[in-house]
Amino acid sequence: MTGKFLAQxxxxxxxxxxxxxxxxxxxxxxxxxxxxxxxxxxxNKIVGAMETHRLVIVPRVEIAEMAEVSKMIHQMDVLEPDxxxxxxxxxxxxx
Numbered sequence: 001m002t003g004k005f006l007a008q009x010x011x012x013x014x015x016x017x018x019x020x021x022x023x024x025x026x027x028x029x030x031x032x033x034x035x036x037x038x039x040x041x042x043x044n045k046i047v048g049a050m051e052t053h054r055l056v057i058v059p060r061v062e063i064a065e066m067a068e069v070s071k072m073i074h075q076m077d078v079l080e081p082d083x084x085x086x087x088x089x090x091x092x093x094x095x
Contacts, residue, residue, distance in 0.1 A: 003055050009076060018073075025066070026059045033066055034059035 013019040025033045037060040043053055 006055070012076070013074070025062065026057060033062050035062045036060070 024036055026036060027033055037058045040056045040058060041053060042056050044051055
């Protein structure tokens, strides 16, 4: 997923006033939920890497535990090959 695609997804969700004021969390595969401490732009200096930069979401332990979910209102799965960065054609040389 790219930052541009993430912005498009958030723009779609933010058409709803409910989503605009919803708390954002990260759900891990083990079923635990985490709050978001921040988002960082990181440079990747690995020669020949698929991407040169990454947006990294930094989680923290949730402040207020979520109660049992009564209903899923909307879900958008975003792991689609068209939205993933493509391998660069030539390798970078990093000093």
